[in-house]
Amino acid sequence: MSNPHIIAVPFPAQGHVIPLMELSQCLVNHGFRVTFVNTDYNHKQVVNALAADESQLSDRICLVSLPGGLEPWEARHEVGKLCEATERVMPGKLEELIEKINQGEGDKVTCVIADECSGWALEVAEKLNIRRVAFYPASAAILTLQFSIPKLIHQGIINDDGTVLRSQMIQLAPGMPTMKTTEFLWACMGDLTAQKIVFQVMVRNNKAAKLAEWIVCNSAYELEPAAFTVAPEILPIGPLLASSRLGNSACYFWPQDSTCLQWLDQQPPCSVIYVAFGSTTFFDQTQFQELALALELSQRSFLWVVRPDITDKTSDPYPEGYQDRVASCGLMVGWAPQQKVLAHPSIACFLSHCGWNSTIEGLSNGVPFLCWPYCSDQFLNESYICDVWKVGLKLKKNENGIIPQGEIKSKVEQLLGDENFKARASKLKEMGMTSVKEGGQSHRNFKNIIEWMKTC
Ligand code: UDP
Numbered sequence: 001m002s003n004p005h006i007i008a009v010p011f012p013a014q015g016h017v018i019p020l021m022e023l024s025q026c027l028v029n030h031g032f033r034v035t036f037v038n039t040d041y042n043h044k045q046v047v048n049a050l051a052a053d054e055s056q057l058s059d060r061i062c063l064v065s066l067p068g069g070l071e072p073w074e075a076r077h078e079v080g081k082l083c084e085a086t087e088r089v090m091p092g093k094l095e096e097l098i099e100k101i102n103q104g105e106g107d108k109v110t111c112v113i114a115d116e117c118s119g120w121a122l123e124v125a126e127k128l129n130i131r132r133v134a135f136y137p138a139s140a141a142i143l144t145l146q147f148s149i150p151k152l153i154h155q156g157i158i159n160d161d162g163t164v165l166r167s168q169m170i171q172l173a174p175g176m177p178t179m180k181t182t183e184f185l186w187a188c189m190g191d192l193t194a195q196k197i198v199f200q201v202m203v204r205n206n207k208a209a210k211l212a213e214w215i216v217c218n219s220a221y222e223l224e225p226a227a228f229t230v231a232p233e234i235l236p237i238g239p240l241l242a243s244s245r246l247g248n249s250a251c252y253f254w255p256q257d258s259t260c261l262q263w264l265d266q267q268p269p270c271s272v273i274y275v276a277f278g279s280t281t282f283f284d285q286t287q288f289q290e291l292a293l294a295l296e297l298s299q300r301s302f303l304w305v306v307r308p309d310i311t312d313k314t315s316d317p318y319p320e321g322y323q324d325r326v327a328s329c330g331l332m333v334g335w336a337p338q339q340k341v342l343a344h345p346s347i348a349c350f351l352s353h354c355g356w357n358s359t360i361e362g363l364s365n366g367v368p369f370l371c372w373p374y375c376s377d378q379f380l381n382e383s384y385i386c387d388v389w390k391v392g393l394k395l396k397k398n399e400n401g402i403i404p405q406g407e408i409k410s411k412v413e414q415l416l417g418d419e420n421f422k423a424r425a426s427k428l429k430e431m432g433m434t435s436v437k438e439g440g441q442s443h444r445n446f447k448n449i450i451e452w453m454k455t456c
Helices: 014-028 040-052 079-103 116-127 140-147 149-154 192-209 225-230 259-265 285-297 338-342 356-363 378-388 405-417 419-435 441-454
Strands: 005-009 033-039 061-066 109-115 131-136 214-217 234-236 272-276 301-305 330-333 347-352 369-371 392-394
Touching (some): 005 014, 005 079, 005 116, 014 033, 014 131, 014 356, 040 061, 061 079, 079 192, 109 116, 116 192, 140 149, 140 192, 140 214, 140 225, 140 234, 140 378, 214 441, 225 234, 234 441, 259 301, 259 338, 272 285, 272 338, 285 405, 338 356, 347 405, 356 378, 356 419, 392 405, 419 441
Parallel strands (some): 005 109, 033 061, 131 214, 214 234, 272 301, 301 330, 369 392
């Protein structure tokens, strides 16, 4: 008998690849075969990192790659360029791949699960008459904002090219986080050209989402009841975490430095500040050094992820003598096994850029946050963390646009000095995790979808 065969197509960025791979691993555990499509560039990074981590994926997951349209030296963090290149090159290549698989001896493709941000893949699936699921790796709230674009244009809040016409706070529904219109996802993505491209991609994705037979999202009803009420077509299936399946997370672009877990074992419970800013955040030298000094000043232990490309400095980016001075209390690594780090009992709080994966990974482990958003949906996630769930504090910039050491130090003290943050975070952890267990809503949605997928 043939196995149901899924093609999984993430948007080509780390924060999209990880949760779709997690979903793929869950599907494999239910008897599916998955072909996971990265761009050539990301595929190479993933394969190198898998080899360095000495880890292996299930043989029911086949990693394949297609050209992503950018040359190896072209910047992938410029999201406008990334979207344009992807949409120009990948649809044709995906079509060829599916046709090749279907003409071969193996299991035919029964369903495409595409990142909602890669709506073009849903269009390809429709063209080839293959069943379709849209997977959204971020919050229901931000997808609701995207679905609300026509309404925002109609209300005169934005132009039809996404330009923000009225600077104000808005709330899409009671109970949802408030957002500044100037911090709408597309409005804080690079320069004006990039903003317009991202906006057009979102408009196109709104159309493509209509082609999907299911729209699922890496969130839980308990975390965002208002958003799921406003947009009931979005079904939560999260939080998707490797720990729920008692497995390891996979598909990283960099090898993980797992020695930090042994270092954490030596720290007292609830004592360490974990500092990480996801896969693309970039620091100028002044801000980087200010953060470094703040961590030193805090007189607490810290684990800080300093990606090799986090600053533009090719040489040592730290203040002079810094690494020696903090050696007894601080550990810097290039890439951490973050899900395991956040689950470690020694972690006291998470200084984060508030990417959605980081947000739900922290929440699912009951860890309070210090929020340092940069772009994309991170401001909205900060609003969830600080204003709705009340499990974190915002950091304020000074008149020069810098978050100064004193601000970081005092917010660390405030956060860790008030037990209510931890208490609320622990409660939320229970709520979120109940959702993916037998009887929970995310679990039910997932079961329904896999039953449907088996009939495709
Ligand atoms: N991550 C990791 N190790 C690190 C830093 C980040 O494994 O040292 C993972 C993290 O667990 C999360 C993802 O990278 O799953 C980052 O996604 P997020 O949405 O938080 O941020 P983005 O990178 O998309 O800005």
